[in-house]
Amino acid sequence: MSLPALNLTADPIDLTAALVDIPSVSHDEAMIADAVEAALRTQTTGFEIRRHGNCVLARTNGGLPTRVILAGHLDTVPIVDNVPSRRTVTDADGDVLHGCGTVDMKSGDAVFLHLAATLDAPAHDLTLIFYDCEEIAAEFNGLGAIERDLPDWLVGDVAILGEPTAGQIEAGCQGTLRVRFSAAGTRAHSARAWMGDNAIHKLGRLLTTLDAYQPRRVDIDGCEYREGLSAVGVHGGVAGNVIPDEAYVDVNFRFAPDRSPEQAFEHVREVFAADLADGTLTAVITDSAAGALPGLANPAAAKLVAAANGRFRAKYGWTDVSRFAALGIPAVNLGPGDPSLAHRVDERVPVEQITEVARILRDYLLVG
Amino acid sequence: MSLPALNLTADPIDLTAALVDIPSVSHDEAMIADAVEAALRTQTTGFEIRRHGNCVLARTNGGLPTRVILAGHLDTVPIVDNVPSRRTVTDADGDVLHGCGTVDMKSGDAVFLHLAATLDAPAHDLTLIFYDCEEIAAEFNGLGAIERDLPDWLVGDVAILGEPTAGQIEAGCQGTLRVRFSAAGTRAHSARAWMGDNAIHKLGRLLTTLDAYQPRRVDIDGCEYREGLSAVGVHGGVAGNVIPDEAYVDVNFRFAPDRSPEQAFEHVREVFAADLADGTLTAVITDSAAGALPGLANPAAAKLVAAANGRFRAKYGWTDVSRFAALGIPAVNLGPGDPSLAHRVDERVPVEQITEVARILRDYLLVG
Numbered sequence: 001m002s003l004p005a006l007n008l009t010a011d012p013i014d015l016t017a018a019l020v021d022i023p024s025v026s027h028d029e030a031m032i033a034d035a036v037e038a039a040l041r042t043q044t045t046g047f048e049i050r051r052h053g054n055c056v057l058a059r060t061n062g063g064l065p066t067r068v069i070l071a072g073h074l075d076t077v078p079i080v081d082n083v084p085s086r087r088t089v090t091d092a093d094g095d096v097l098h099g100c101g102t103v104d105m106k107s108g109d110a111v112f113l114h115l116a117a118t119l120d121a122p123a124h125d126l127t128l129i130f131y132d133c134e135e136i137a138a139e140f141n142g143l144g145a146i147e148r149d150l151p152d153w154l155v156g157d158v159a160i161l162g163e164p165t166a167g168q169i170e171a172g173c174q175g176t177l178r179v180r181f182s183a184a185g186t187r188a189h190s191a192r193a194w195m196g197d198n199a200i201h202k203l204g205r206l207l208t209t210l211d212a213y214q215p216r217r218v219d220i221d222g223c224e225y226r227e228g229l230s231a232v233g234v235h236g237g238v239a240g241n242v243i244p245d246e247a248y249v250d251v252n253f254r255f256a257p258d259r260s261p262e263q264a265f266e267h268v269r270e271v272f273a274a275d276l277a278d279g280t281l282t283a284v285i286t287d288s289a290a291g292a293l294p295g296l297a298n299p300a301a302a303k304l305v306a307a308a309n310g311r312f313r314a315k316y317g318w319t320d321v322s323r324f325a326a327l328g329i330p331a332v333n334l335g336p337g338d339p340s341l342a343h344r345v346d347e348r349v350p351v352e353q354i355t356e357v358a359r360i361l362r363d364y365l366l367v368g
Numbered sequence: 369m370s371l372p373a374l375n376l377t378a379d380p381i382d383l384t385a386a387l388v389d390i391p392s393v394s395h396d397e398a399m400i401a402d403a404v405e406a407a408l409r410t411q412t413t414g415f416e417i418r419r420h421g422n423c424v425l426a427r428t429n430g431g432l433p434t435r436v437i438l439a440g441h442l443d444t445v446p447i448v449d450n451v452p453s454r455r456t457v458t459d460a461d462g463d464v465l466h467g468c469g470t471v472d473m474k475s476g477d478a479v480f481l482h483l484a485a486t487l488d489a490p491a492h493d494l495t496l497i498f499y500d501c502e503e504i505a506a507e508f509n510g511l512g513a514i515e516r517d518l519p520d521w522l523v524g525d526v527a528i529l530g531e532p533t534a535g536q537i538e539a540g541c542q543g544t545l546r547v548r549f550s551a552a553g554t555r556a557h558s559a560r561a562w563m564g565d566n567a568i569h570k571l572g573r574l575l576t577t578l579d580a581y582q583p584r585r586v587d588i589d590g591c592e593y594r595e596g597l598s599a600v601g602v603h604g605g606v607a608g609n610v611i612p613d614e615a616y617v618d619v620n621f622r623f624a625p626d627r628s629p630e631q632a633f634e635h636v637r638e639v640f641a642a643d644l645a646d647g648t649l650t651a652v653i654t655d656s657a658a659g660a661l662p663g664l665a666n667p668a669a670a671k672l673v674a675a676a677n678g679r680f681r682a683k684y685g686w687t688d689v690s691r692f693a694a695l696g697i698p699a700v701n702l703g704p705g706d707p708s709l710a711h712r713v714d715e716r717v718p719v720e721q722i723t724e725v726a727r728i729l730r731d732y733l734l735v736g
Contacts, residue, residue: 190598190600191542192684193598193622198579204572205572228559230611231605232605232608233604234602234604235603237600241711242445243600244599247602250605318559
């Protein structure tokens with residue numbers, strides 16, 4: 001396959017289709033990064049362009065008072081017979097582009113690339129970051145690599161991630177915490193159960209507590225966050241005739257960004273205080289990532305909300321927004337596509353959302 | 369590993385150690401079966417010997433008025449750093465052989481093999497059955513395979529299983545029933561837990577009920593039976609960020625022989641009636657085996673009780689005794705080792721029990 005050409009001045013709908021047609025499953029982004037880099041170098045002016053692994057970076061250095069970061073990942077989840085893209089027009093669904101990445105998140109990338117090539121005299125300096133390996137374990141994340149290797153590229157007054165939000169600003173993100181609750185017992189033959197101490201039986205109270213738990217909803221900066229406390233795994237058992245001496249439940253707590261990971265863990269410990277106090281269970285953190293406060297009070301973010309007709313809501317899922325928040329940069333998600341269709345075989349985007357997001361961002365970036 | 373040599377005329381204590389030193393976890397008994405077969409073929413006389421899968425069969429055909437079946441399984445539960453065997457002598461515990469299978473039931477196998485090679489003119493015809501896959505689901509049981517494929521080998525007047533009884537006759541056995549209780553739900557991203565329906569959370573009430581359950585004790589023919597109801601496995605979970613749509617608990621009910629398997633299942637359904645009635649859980653039988661009533665009134669069994677100085681008690685564990693009971697053959701368990709130490713990391717047998725069981729059986733088999 002020779003290097004596919006990308007026409008950045010074309011309609012961003014067509015540019016989305018062209019990006020979808022370049023397969024770029026995580027760890028396999030070289031081709032799409034080459035195409036994006038070549039297009040930026042030949043079809044934009046005024047940008048400093050840099051390649052770093054399979055990340056492509058571009059920024060203006062116009063000495064403007066504010067800098068806006070536009071960031072999007074180039075990778076997708078594995079393809080399931082849903083590439084190349086196809087476009088359908090029906091009475092029921094209107095004009096729709098189908099394919100892996102149409103939602104998550106090549107439509108967002110297309111809008112950013114189109115604006116870089118077509119915006120005449122934006123009011124802000126711009127930094128574009130196209131990165132790899134977002135859909136897999138955090139250790140591979142290309143934005144993390146930029147943060148480590150090229151931190152001066154992550155400077156700005158506001159960051160916009162093109163993650164799917166159906167064209168509505170989604171602010172902040174919830175944090176995530178995984179805790180393993182383990183029970184210990186004494187192994188024995190199940191024919192003489194009284195000689196043993198069954199670890200699985202000790203999980204009952206925790207699961208009953210989980211089943212009855214009422215998660216909190218909280219309003220922060222006008223965004224409603226909705227927490228969740230869920231068992232995501234349970235395991236125990238040695239053999240069909242053995243009283244097991246070990247069993248555990250993995251609990252995932254998705255918490256609103258007014259809690260730190262430490263406070264989140266403290267809350268989880270309170271919920272299961274009875275089991276922890278009497279030694280029935282022990283708790284160990286296995287994974288944790290901070291949330292991000294919405295930060296919509298920040299002037300640069302407030303202008304973006306205005307450009308989006310004042311429509312915004314909380315982001316529930318964890319996204320790279322929290323990386324910018326940790327750097328002190330207000331960050332939001334804004335992109336075409338229904339996030340609940342991401343990672344699905346029938347991933348698809350109404351093309352009008354691509355047009356609308358391009359319109360919002362054009363308006364925002366042209367006004368100081 | 370070349371084929372290990374077994375010396376059948378050695379002290380059965382040493383023969384036990386040699387058998388323990390050949391790992392033979394269920395489904396991996398080829399090596400030990402090869403070694404047993406080779407030893408029987410070269411070190412015994414007067415036996416018809418037959419190999420069937422990983423079962424090794426041997427019988428005399430002397431036309432004697434009675435036939436005694438000696439049966440033992442060759443497999444063990446998984447090894448946990450407790451092979452090879454080791455022997456210790458301490459003031460506190462005396463002379464003890466340690467290792468996986470010392471109790472369940474290579475010491476019993478060793479006694480049978482030793483007697484086959486050393487008994488001079490027994491008063492009964494003998495049938496020896498060494499079989500595989502006793503420690504796992506009944507469908508794999510080697511004795512079941514013999515029953516299906518070679519039923520003429522399961523003919524006799526009394527059957528002695530070498531299962532651990534600490535050298536005391538244990539009569540009858542409890543039945544065993546395994547039931548899988550499954551919960552169904554709806555998968556969703558854990559960041560939006562309210563979109564899903566968590567199957568794992570639905571297991572809490574069942575486990576809490578199990579934890580509080582009081583098992584029954586019952587006297588039958590002078591033997592006290594003691595039931596047990598235990599979770600032996602629990603599993604659920606898709607990924608660390610997914611609300612799981614499936615989860616289950618495997619429950620094992622060990623029941624006294626005054627219940628049939630059908631009555632046992634009815635009891636289990638009553639215990640978890642609330643979960644079944646409201647559709648939280650569904651129940652499916654995954655394994656079931658009837659118990660066996662003690663049957664000590666039979667003359668051939670009574671002589672064996674006499675040889676054991678009249679000492680007998682109930683067998684708690686399910687054993688293949690019930691297979692013989694179903695065929696109309698009086699059957700008992702008699703073997704070295706404390707059954708409560710079976711399946712444990714610290715499994716071990718006082719060697720004097722091996723000597724004593726060999727003595728009891730030698731006396732019994734030499735007298736008509």
